Amino acid sequence: MIGGESMDRATPEWLRRFADAEAECPSVSAGARQRASGEQPRGVALAGLIGLWRRSRGMSSAAFAAMAGIEVAELERLERGDEVGGGVLAQVAGVLGVSAEKLIWLCGQGTSSEAALGGVPEGLGARGSIPEPLNPRQAAALNEIIRNLAG
Amino acid sequence: MGERVQVAERASGQLVEATLHEGLTTRDLEVIERSWAAHRAELVAALMGAGVERRLWPESLHWDWGRKAPLLELLLVNAFGVACRGGWQAVMMTKTAGYDARVSSEAGKPLVYVDFVETAPWNWTISELGRLPVFKGLGSVLIRRAVQQSRAEGFRGRVGLHALPQAERFYGQVCGMTRVGPDAAKQDLVYFEFTRQQADAFISGGGDR
Amino acid sequence: MSTTERRTMTLNLTEAEMRVLEALAEKKDLSKTAVLRQALRLYQLIEHRTSQGERLVLEDDRLAKKAEVMVL
Structure with a gap:
């Protein structure tokens, strides 16, 4: 029975009608603009970028921090989205091989005329100390992001 | 195990069999995000x-189901997912306590709150990139399930x-x-x-469109 | 995991408790069982959050009143 209290199955007509109407809409996403935790997105973007980069090289957090010449605690602050000094960001930019100015903008601590650079998604970061390697698709995406962030 | 449903495959125009799973686990959500992250x-x-302007990017691009x-x-949180052709096509998380209706006719009565719902990135329409969804109607199938959950909880479809x-x-x-604002x-x-009435109309296909 | 399996228990309530349960069921347009399930879910949520160091606070914007709720 349609419209009844049972777990009725949608009819083909219902499915086609709603599928066609839904396809005219750009999205069905409901939830939260940024993260569920309400944290600011700037750290999300950088954490995603650093995570991808570390995974592409099989590098732990400690190794990355050492290579950038910063403390592990500073790297963790970066990845949480906390404010860090421009000097720290510049050192990270040096390791990533990207423009320090664009990286600072990506972190929400400056401005950039290239508005299309923001928003690297948070789902890209590796959380373990020994990150999983990237698959070819992820590696290609990382290269593209780095290319766009390059000076 | 899950409920058999159908979703529309855009390219063929056919309805294809899918499974709507209830009670997704932590492991399920991690698997989903690993699968979706590369596409994000x-x-x-x-x-x-x-060079697409940031404001035009898909607004849930940054989400992480993990x-x-x-x-x-x-107990109040449930997760549902639609799977077909070997992959998770859409996910929804609902809450069944702590949320009351706001529309005046039913204000103060409990409802199912959809905390998050999203389709897989390959099912997004991104006109700026000329991308069309592989499967259509996933959001409708999941919202229909939320209404069914509401009825099962005694919330009458709210x-x-x-x-x-x-x-x-x-x-x-x-x-x-109803667009409350x-x-x-x-x-x-x-x-x-x-x-309740709008939910009934949606399920029966007579929604206000 | 099935979320539809049910187990049955007998619940003994005082007259006062039953009156409150019936009033809530009437107000919320729910069965008494559904009210108790709501209560359990919310109690678990509060217990979970307070055990992580959060506080439960009730706030009244009109009276600019805020009171912390003790959770046992």
């Missing part, structure tokens, strides 16, 4: 490469949610939910709600 990354690269997984230990701006048309015009307590997202 590929989209970021494509959007950046095409991070939402800890919520599943709460469902509430906060839509991301790009999804307001879907909930207002396609589903026929921007909610300052939820990032000014527009809150939508199904009354």
Whole structure:
């Protein structure tokens, strides 16, 4: 029975009608603009970028921090989205091989005329100390992001 | 095990068999995000490469279902997912306590709150990149399931949610939910709600469109 | 995991408790069982959050009143 209290199955007509109407809409996403935790997105973007980069090289957090010449605690602050000094960001930019100015903008601590650079998604970061390697698709995406962030 | 449903495959125009799973686990959400993350990354690269303005990017591009997984230990949280052709095509997380209806005719009565719902990145319509969804109708199938959950809980079909701006048309015009308005307590997202009658109309296919 | 399996228990309530349960069921348009399930879910949520160091606070914007709720 349609419209009844049972777990009725949608009819083909219902499915086609709603599928066609839904396809005219750009999205069905409901939830939260940024993260569920309400944290600011700037750290999300950088954490995603650093995570991808570390995974592409099989590098732990400690190794990355050492290579950038910063403390592990500073790297963790970066990845949480906390404010860090421009000097720290510049050192990270040096390791990533990207423009320090664009990286600072990506972190929400400056401005950039290239508005299309923001928003690297948070789902890209590796959380373990020994990150999983990237698959070819992820590696290609990382290269593209780095290319766009390059000076 | 799950409920058999159908979704529309855009390319063939055919309805294909799918499974709607209830009670997704932490492991399920992690598997889903691992599967989707590469596609999110590929989209970021494509959007950046095409110079698409940030405001036009898919608004849930940054989501991470793995991070939402800890919520599943709460009794009031449920997660549903649609799977077909060997992959997870859409996911929804609902809450069944602590949320009351706001529409005056049913104000104060409990409802199912859709905390998060999203389709897989390959099912998004991104006109700036000329991308079309592989499967259509996934959002409708999941919202239909939320209504069914509401009925099973004794909430008579009442469902509430906060839509991301790009999804307001879907909930207002396609589903026929009441547009209550921007909610300052939820990032000014527009809150939508199904009354009992609207839910009945949606399920029977006679929604206000 | 099935979320539809049910187990049955007998619940003994005082007259006062039953009156409150019936009033809530009437107000919320729910069965008494559904009210108790709501209560359990919310209690678990509060217990979970307070055990992580959060506080439960009730706030009244009109009276600019805020009171912390003790959770046992």
